[in-house]
Amino acid sequence: MISCKNLYKSFDGRTILHDISVEFKTGCTNLIIGRSGSGKTVLLKCLVGLHEPEKGEIFFDDLSFTNLSFSERKEIRKNIGMIFQGGALLDSSTVFENVKLPLDLFTNQSEKEKRERVEFCLERVKLSDAQKLYPSELSGGMIKRAAIARAIVLNPKYLFCDEPNSGLDPQTSIIIDELIHNITKEYNITTIINTHDMNSVMEIGEKIIFIHQGKKWWEGSNDIILNSDNKELNDFVFASAMAKRAKSMLK
């Protein structure tokens, strides 16, 4: 479980996150949704320690992440997998080397064991044929899948995904969503996904946090999101003409 209490973050005097308190459950896909610039990515980066919050506390299970030293945080980070918006694979390394990197640095496994683990993870994301390719030779969907393989190679307890579907076609987006959802269930991971893809919200949003103007505006799940009477949430969820028509048909 990951939680944060009364989180504040500002840049150059501009408050981005305002008193965010939320709990992300283990073994389910937690979604952070909101408009562009609402503070979703800043919240995610605060949670993984890439940004330091001005006020508030972050907990990984019972450990207060905010009060830990650099070396103690490093230990927690070995249990974190993160999928960045652009994949963030190392350009100078092949897919195989990218996935193998955390094993090289943090395990004492033999080369054979590492190879087997990397091959297993690449098979899991259906990228076995792309082991020797460089990131520049991959499609958008393949980059995301390689990033997922790298994120899960150390069997993480926590998985963070920053807009995993951005720039992907609807079919590939569904594949990526299913993959993340299945991995979450299979390994009982605490997964936090930052998205504004409504299909993801409806398909895998077991717990949803709606961020608006840097504040937690709404909290719920995909079962109740369509029936919410929160105006800002409805404006976001039913922004497209198609969604509006679907809503009127449902009524």
Add this chain to the structure above:
Amino acid sequence: MIEQILTATGKYFILMRKVFSKPEKFPIYHTRIYAEIVSLGINSIPLTAIISIFIGAVITLQMSISLQNPFIPQYLIGYATRETMTLEFSSTVVALILAGKVGSNIASEIGTMRITEQIDALEVMGINSASYLILPKIVATVCSFPFLSMLSMIIGIVGGYIIAAFTGIMIPDDYLEGLKYCFVMWEITYSLIKMAVFAFIITSISAFCGYYAKGNSLEVGRSSTTAVVASSITIMIFNLILTQLMLT
């Protein structure tokens, strides 16, 4: 302006502390150091060789024109070429050339990694990104650049010999005699030490500029330019300091 320089200097030393903290695993660093030696050192040999051979030849030509006097012995042309190549060209000028080639390469590589979140990805994995990315580059250049300097001396002097032999501006034996005249081994050592210091300056400053790049590709370009300018100025300052300390 002064505040900006002081802030940047402070950030530079904080980054260097991170760079020289204990690496995660030494074998990984070994592999990366060898790769960087090839990428930053060995790949710079052609440029260094081409520039050195022409500069050596030009110095010999210029000296032969300037020293055309029956009272000045011809071997002084060889002596002047050797002194110019060993004391200043093979270290300082080659370092300035490498600041352009290697420095911009390092700043743009690390800057691109910053803006494409590759550095963030390393940090989230629990890897000390500064040490993982920068330390192998510093070790590689500090070890390989003095060899480039040595190569530059040899090739430059050979360039001078070739021009002396093929144009007939002087007797080649006089040139060879000049090379041996008043030879002081310390001058070579001084030059190699200078090059090692310059290698550290080029790599660390360029890496610093790239590591703190923000925004988009435009900023990466800017950080690359800043890296070359800042390294070149620092090289000139340290050239003066080291010469004062080591040669006087």
